[in-house]
Amino acid sequence: MQRASILEYPVEKPQTLRERIVEFIKDSIVSGSLRPGERVPEQEIAANFGISRTPIREAFRQLESEGFITVTPRKGAVVSPITDNDVSEFYAIKSLLEGYAARTACPKLLPKDLKRLESLNAQMEKAGARGDVKGFFNLDSQFHDTFLIACGNEKLLALVHQLVGQFERFRITALALPGRMNDSVRQHAAIVAAFKEGDANLVGTLVMANAERSGGLLVEDILKERTKYGAH
Amino acid sequence: MQRASILEYPVEKPQTLRERIVEFIKDSIVSGSLRPGERVPEQEIAANFGISRTPIREAFRQLESEGFITVTPRKGAVVSPITDNDVSEFYAIKSLLEGYAARTACPKLLPKDLKRLESLNAQMEKAGARGDVKGFFNLDSQFHDTFLIACGNEKLLALVHQLVGQFERFRITALALPGRMNDSVRQHAAIVAAFKEGDANLVGTLVMANAERSGGLLVEDILKERTKYGAH
DNA sequence: TATCTATATATTGTATACCTGCGAGAGGGC
DNA sequence: GCCCTCTCGCAGGTATACAATATATAGATA
Missing domain, CATH: 1.10.10.10 (Winged helix-like DNA-binding domain superfamily/Winged helix DNA-binding domain)
Incomplete structure (x- = not known):
């Protein structure tokens, strides 16, 4: 301080x-x-x-x-100390909530929402290219908020915001892992495509996979770091 | 006060x-x-x-x-005022989180957990028979906690507890609706059976249906009451 | 009479002072 | 020399006093 x-x-x-x-x-x-x-x-x-x-x-x-x-x-x-287990649990919940939001939002998305998703992902690609983690992070948040809002469940939106706020530090760390931003852009592109197809189940699955991949890589990284520097 | x-x-x-x-x-x-x-x-x-x-x-x-x-x-x-929309959103989230917990817990449940679920449901049947709403409510909470705990995600458990605590008043109202307790006992029996079969997907579906039915009936009741007494 | 304004009051936001419980360290006893 | 105990000090918990703001009410003016 x-x-x-x-x-x-x-x-x-x-x-x-x-x-x-x-x-x-x-x-x-x-x-x-x-x-x-x-x-x-x-x-x-x-x-x-x-x-x-x-x-x-x-x-x-x-x-x-x-x-x-x-x-x-x-x-x-x-x-509050945060363990790798906390991170793992967090991503499981985020995956679940966002997956549901995406599935529900799918038939509700307007053309302008789809445009927005595409535009955001294009900007993310640029941010990733210049290694702008913080910029990427903000765009990513807007991307996810788009379908969280569109799903119409305000309590769900608030809940996700509360959770991600608490784990912001870790989510930024996850994005900074080598290749993760490009990887994420590809996943987002698939998500946008599925939204356009109107395939709600596929969208849900892809959004969940997106969260789980971030979580998986991050937990792996945390465990690796721990091993490197010795136990706790 | x-x-x-x-x-x-x-x-x-x-x-x-x-x-x-x-x-x-x-x-x-x-x-x-x-x-x-x-x-x-x-x-x-x-x-x-x-x-x-x-x-x-x-x-x-x-x-x-x-x-x-x-x-x-x-x-x-x-x-905080709570609207029928809040109730509806709450049950959607509860359904989602508990459904996941049940699916995840399914392969992890021990014989004693199954016994516990059966015993709790038997007690609920008695509580329902004598119209003991509060007693039923407590047993119901324990029933749900059993697989919420078994699923192993402590953050999920805490989240659900936070949510249900806030809506406790409404959940009791839902149970007090005519026939709801007996109805719930039947749903629980099906859930226990599915747990015994080890059919995780079925368990998840049934748990979600259980939450959605409570929510649906309650929202219906709220709207009916409102109509009866006039707007707002 | 209606509306605007000013003052008064009630309620919340902040500061300060005091009380209490817990832990660290010194001292004494075994 | 080790352990137990007592005391002192620090940090948090509570009470009280003061400052700032919003609402209500009353008065005056158009």
Whole structure:
């Protein structure tokens, strides 16, 4: 946690201090400047931002509910550690939810949605070519949101957003694996084609495969890294 | 919100005031004594329990993240309204997640799990016969938890628990519909039989059908009630 | 009479101070 | 020398006080 003035941090939306703190800590965790297992003392944050502990404690409650930190009464908060098993479980759920969304969205997609999917994938191809992982990531999110929104189940959309938000760091890592972006572009192309055909079952299967492949490669990579550096 | 002493409320687990407040408000919402759309003023709760607003505000953050209340900055908290559309979306997701869990759990179920499922369903039949909705509900939850646990995806289990907790009130209403408990017992029997056969796909389909039927009947009932009492 | 405005009130957001429980370290006893 | 215990300090939990904002109400003016 670096020194910072809360006044200058969020240029946009958030109104209350609590909301700003939530955003800041999420960013810190997702970007890796706060590492899993690391303690998050209220006082330190309060001092660094020059505010009281009250909004910070409220932010902690929210972050705890969303899975970013783990709070033990009378002991304090730590960044929730995420294991390879968590990652594996996450991708299984993402695959399931997105697969359903895609199947359901298939007959509902409008021509402009199809155009959008094609356009996004074309941009992704470019981003992949220049190695722009972050750019690719944003486009990929929009791609998936397209059919998550079109499926019409808003609760499902919210649920997926909550999940992917928590695992953002890992999803970016997965994209950065060698060849993964190009691979993903090919999968997306197949998905768009299936959408055009109106083959809902095929679309569902392909979307699930897309998630499972990311998950599989990432878990493999995590296990490899672990072996390299020795156990835990 | 009635007068009560926080000291006497929870006889068990919770340690901090915040946790007790969370439990209390959840119970109040689920039981219906706090109605959707109703305001939840911090001061009133603080006064009724004889405590300060601090733990209550923290409880609000948690309840907000879990979907029980909606907080608008500088305006306050209201119990989240739930529409028939929300119910419909909820059952779609429950069906999906539990269907997957059942399919995955199928080859993993031990003989004692099968025994447990049979025993639970037998108890449900009795509970249904004597019209014990609450008892049936608890048994039903255990029935579903059996394969949710066995499927091995802990995150999935937690997700389903979070969802069903939020919709508990409606699920009880669904069970109380005429004939629904007997109907459910029959569906459960078919599910157990499919588990014994080891037919994972059939199990998944039956579990999904079970959820969808509850959801369908409930939404129908909600719409009927609405028509009876006039719009909104 | 209707509408606009200003003031008052109620409620939430934040800061500060105090209390309590847990853990680390020092001291003494075995 | 080792272990047990007591005490002190730190960090989180709660209470209270103050600041800011939204809503309601009352008054004045068109």
